Amino acid sequence: MSLIVQKYGGTSIGSTDRIEAVADKIAKFRKQGNDVVVVVSAMSGETNRLVSLAQAIQEHPAPREMDVLLSTGEQVTMALLCMALQKRDCGARSFTGGQVRILTDEDHTRARIREIDDSRIHAELDSGNVVVVAGFQGVDDGGNITTLGRGGSDTTAVALAAALKADECQIYTDVKGVYTVDPRMVEDASLLDTITFEEMLELASLGAKVLQIRSVEFAGKYKVPLRVLSSFEEGEGTLISVEEDSNMEKPAISGIAFARDEAKLTVSGVPDVPGVAYKVIGPVSDAGIEVDVIVQNVSADGTTDITFTVKRSDSERARDILNAQATVLGAADVSVDARIAKVSIVGVGMRSHAGVASKMFKALADEGINIQVITTSEIKISVVVDEKYLELAVRALHSAFDLGDPNYQPKQDKQT
Amino acid sequence: MSLIVQKYGGTSIGSTDRIEAVADKIAKFRKQGNDVVVVVSAMSGETNRLVSLAQAIQEHPAPREMDVLLSTGEQVTMALLCMALQKRDCGARSFTGGQVRILTDEDHTRARIREIDDSRIHAELDSGNVVVVAGFQGVDDGGNITTLGRGGSDTTAVALAAALKADECQIYTDVKGVYTVDPRMVEDASLLDTITFEEMLELASLGAKVLQIRSVEFAGKYKVPLRVLSSFEEGEGTLISVEEDSNMEKPAISGIAFARDEAKLTVSGVPDVPGVAYKVIGPVSDAGIEVDVIVQNVSADGTTDITFTVKRSDSERARDILNAQATVLGAADVSVDARIAKVSIVGVGMRSHAGVASKMFKALADEGINIQVITTSEIKISVVVDEKYLELAVRALHSAFDLGDPNYQPKQDKQT
Numbered sequence: 001m002s003l004i005v006q007k008y009g010g011t012s013i014g015s016t017d018r019i020e021a022v023a024d025k026i027a028k029f030r031k032q033g034n035d036v037v038v039v040v041s042a043m044s045g046e047t048n049r050l051v052s053l054a055q056a057i058q059e060h061p062a063p064r065e066m067d068v069l070l071s072t073g074e075q076v077t078m079a080l081l082c083m084a085l086q087k088r089d090c091g092a093r094s095f096t097g098g099q100v101r102i103l104t105d106e107d108h109t110r111a112r113i114r115e116i117d118d119s120r121i122h123a124e125l126d127s128g129n130v131v132v133v134a135g136f137q138g139v140d141d142g143g144n145i146t147t148l149g150r151g152g153s154d155t156t157a158v159a160l161a162a163a164l165k166a167d168e169c170q171i172y173t174d175v176k177g178v179y180t181v182d183p184r185m186v187e188d189a190s191l192l193d194t195i196t197f198e199e200m201l202e203l204a205s206l207g208a209k210v211l212q213i214r215s216v217e218f219a220g221k222y223k224v225p226l227r228v229l230s231s232f233e234e235g236e237g238t239l240i241s242v243e244e245d246s247n248m249e250k251p252a253i254s255g256i257a258f259a260r261d262e263a264k265l266t267v268s269g270v271p272d273v274p275g276v277a278y279k280v281i282g283p284v285s286d287a288g289i290e291v292d293v294i295v296q297n298v299s300a301d302g303t304t305d306i307t308f309t310v311k312r313s314d315s316e317r318a319r320d321i322l323n324a325q326a327t328v329l330g331a332a333d334v335s336v337d338a339r340i341a342k343v344s345i346v347g348v349g350m351r352s353h354a355g356v357a358s359k360m361f362k363a364l365a366d367e368g369i370n371i372q373v374i375t376t377s378e379i380k381i382s383v384v385v386d387e388k389y390l391e392l393a394v395r396a397l398h399s400a401f402d403l404g405d406p407n408y409q410p411k412q413d414k415q416t
Numbered sequence: 417m418s419l420i421v422q423k424y425g426g427t428s429i430g431s432t433d434r435i436e437a438v439a440d441k442i443a444k445f446r447k448q449g450n451d452v453v454v455v456v457s458a459m460s461g462e463t464n465r466l467v468s469l470a471q472a473i474q475e476h477p478a479p480r481e482m483d484v485l486l487s488t489g490e491q492v493t494m495a496l497l498c499m500a501l502q503k504r505d506c507g508a509r510s511f512t513g514g515q516v517r518i519l520t521d522e523d524h525t526r527a528r529i530r531e532i533d534d535s536r537i538h539a540e541l542d543s544g545n546v547v548v549v550a551g552f553q554g555v556d557d558g559g560n561i562t563t564l565g566r567g568g569s570d571t572t573a574v575a576l577a578a579a580l581k582a583d584e585c586q587i588y589t590d591v592k593g594v595y596t597v598d599p600r601m602v603e604d605a606s607l608l609d610t611i612t613f614e615e616m617l618e619l620a621s622l623g624a625k626v627l628q629i630r631s632v633e634f635a636g637k638y639k640v641p642l643r644v645l646s647s648f649e650e651g652e653g654t655l656i657s658v659e660e661d662s663n664m665e666k667p668a669i670s671g672i673a674f675a676r677d678e679a680k681l682t683v684s685g686v687p688d689v690p691g692v693a694y695k696v697i698g699p700v701s702d703a704g705i706e707v708d709v710i711v712q713n714v715s716a717d718g719t720t721d722i723t724f725t726v727k728r729s730d731s732e733r734a735r736d737i738l739n740a741q742a743t744v745l746g747a748a749d750v751s752v753d754a755r756i757a758k759v760s761i762v763g764v765g766m767r768s769h770a771g772v773a774s775k776m777f778k779a780l781a782d783e784g785i786n787i788q789v790i791t792t793s794e795i796k797i798s799v800v801v802d803e804k805y806l807e808l809a810v811r812a813l814h815s816a817f818d819l820g821d822p823n824y825q826p827k828q829d830k831q832t
Contacts, residue, residue: 016472019473020473053432054495054496054499056432057432057435057436057496057500057503058500058502058503061499062498062499064509065495065496065498065499065502065510066495068494068495068498068512069495071491072492075484075487075491076466076485079470079482079484080469080473080481080485082481083473083477083478083482084473086477086478087474094481094484096484096561099559144515145512145515
């Protein structure tokens with residue numbers, strides 16, 4: 001018998017029919033003898049409906065009242081799910097964040113969990129009930145309702161799993177798990193059985209948005225085994241584990257991530273003196289523009305070039321800021337290229353496998369793809385290329401690192 | 417400076433525009449230097465939406481989860497109203513029933529308030545904030561969310577006013593107050609300045625559904641001055657007071673109530689022995705049929721007749737029950753008349769004014785209206801008449817007791 005925390009998000013419980021389907025899954029799981037704690041989000045569309053109501057009144061409502069408003073979304077779902085479970089003769093009781101009590105700081109709309117009281121949940125589990133908890137919410141010391149911000153329900157699930165010392169935290173989504181690459185781009189993308197937390201963090205931040213980064217960090221920190229799986233289809237999903245896979249045959253690379261919609265800015269010919277990188281990035285960051293990759297190479301003649309990427313929609317604004325700074329910087333030129341894409345390979349295996357980088361660069365060269373920028377971390381190598389090569393680059397790398405699904409059956413265009 | 421509890425119901429806050437209008441009213445009141453506690457219902461339509469969601473899953477959901485679900489309705493309103501108040505630079509903070517803490521018994525969906533902790537509200541009022549409280553809900557000893565049942569928000573408002581020793585509890589509705597008679601039936605119906613709790617109870621139970629009976633009982637018990645007024649129009653409304661009006665000129669009658677949709681059943685020729693009334697009414701009541709008026713007159717020849725009224729929709733069922741009992745009862749006949757109506761005059765003044773009854777009967781006789789049944793209480797006289805005379809009877813009595821609005825201007829059909 002295991003203690004499992006399961007989390008169901010917006011689309012998994014987007015209608016009363018979907019709630020019934022999820023209840024089937026949970027009831028079956030319970031009948032197998034497991035203790036089950038379920039964390040739910042608001043039904044899809046509900047949060048937007050509530051936000052619209054607030055904005056009809058005030059553009060920037062007080063965060064405290066916004067939390068009071070938004071927290072009703074999960075409360076509706078948890079009550080409906082309990083009804084659906086009880087209909088299946090599966091005892092169930094719902095609890096808001098405040099009822100559990102999930103204690104957070106006072107930072108409304110983006111509160112952080114401080115402490116979870118597990119006594120009430122344990123008492124309910126001991127009585128044989130499934131415990132359904134509202135995700136995304138808690139209370140502060142003063143008893144005020146707080147919310148955890150976007151993706152907060154994943155965080156609630158992981159935090160509960162940590163507090164309850166659950167055997168596994170299962171995040172049900174609309175995908176079957178974590179793939180080696182986006183299956184919409186590469187047909188034979190394969191589902192990963194396991195992935196490490198570090199790899200998942202790199203993949204998540206690079207655009208494979210299966211899980212919220214914050215919950216993955218949380219799970220890694222508290223060593224909570226985390227599983228991503230589909231609420232629509234059967235399957236074991238992907239286990240995100242603390243342990244590196246001991247399988248000797250594990251490939252060096254776990255997956256390939258990519259980002260479109262970025263733009264590259266280069267400030268060239270700036271004096272190669274201490275503080276110049278700050279002078280370039282500082283004003284951009286102060287303007288609230290998120291900076292992704294930053295690269296500076298060694299300089300030859302006392303000047304250097306600094307390149308960084310931002311969201312494409314921010315590129316004009318970033319360029320204007322840099323142009324205004326150009327004389328202060330003593331820069332020769334500020335250039336923008338909005339037609340770029342970023343491709344990354346991720347894997348803890350590259351720590352021990354030499355030649356991963358060269359294999360990557362060769363695969364791209366074989367396709368005639370020019371690499372504009374290279375950055376690396378311990379378990380990731382990213383390159384910036386012309387956006388027209390994005391698909392080609394991703395497919396070439398997926399194939400070069402043998403990531404394809406061995407059971408993949410290509411679709412037949414015509415009968416032979 | 418006064419401490420006022422105001423309650424706004426569903427139609428008063430049926431849209432964000434309406435919430436803004438209510439916020440105008442409250443902010444103005446606050447700026448006049450009053451301490452204000454506001455109790456809100458769910459926005460009109462919201463409770464029905466939530467009930468539909470539940471019933472899509474289960475016909476009879478568990479009451480505990482139903483309360484979790486329904487209590488979100490008021491929580492949404494209270495957050496939106498606080499936003500609207502803050503937009504008007506009027507400090508405001510919202511509290512759920514559990515946050516206040518409004519402690520109830522454990523009787524989900526129809527809980528009764530046991531105790532209210534007023535410390536948090538007083539602290540907020542002392543900080544200069546308007547306090548917005550979710551109506552209709554509380555928590556039990558175990559911290560479970562409870563609801564008070566239909567009309568529960570009125571009860572919350574009265575209970576808060578009692579706990580806070582408020583100077584007045586104002587119930588805002590879609591009518592201007594309590595009238596001498598339904599203005600849809602009698603054009604010159606006049607708005608009452610004051611009415612006693614006892615009169616209000618008789619009028620409410622007789623169909624003038626301005627306030628929930630339960631909240632009036634509560635207000636009477638705790639001597640909370642209760643005022644009914646419109647959230648759509650200006651005006652002082654009607655004060656429901658503990659004190660009888662000391663005005664010598666106060667008329668004997670405060671208002672006229674009536675009920676359509678009733679049916680009259682008569683069991684005639686039953687032996688006039690102890691227990692016979694129970695034998696007639698018992699089985700009807702056991703079948704869950706609500707019995708209104710019951711009359712039994714003295715008997716002449718060892719038998720008697722018992723007459724009672726029920727909702728018209730229950731009359732067939734009540735007759736079948738009585739027919740099945742007829743031999744046990746030894747009744748000569750069971751007859752049903754579904755074409756009746758009940759008209760009542762209500763007023764504490766009739767205690768001290770002789771001749772009220774005879775004035776009533778004369779007014780009806782002058783119009784040729786036959787009285788079928790008469791019942792009386794200390795402050796009420798009810799008669800049952802043929803339903804076709806209902807409007808005529810009500811207008812005749814309204815006029816006979818001089819209840820018409822002296823400022824009423826009849827509409828001109830044509831110019832003279």
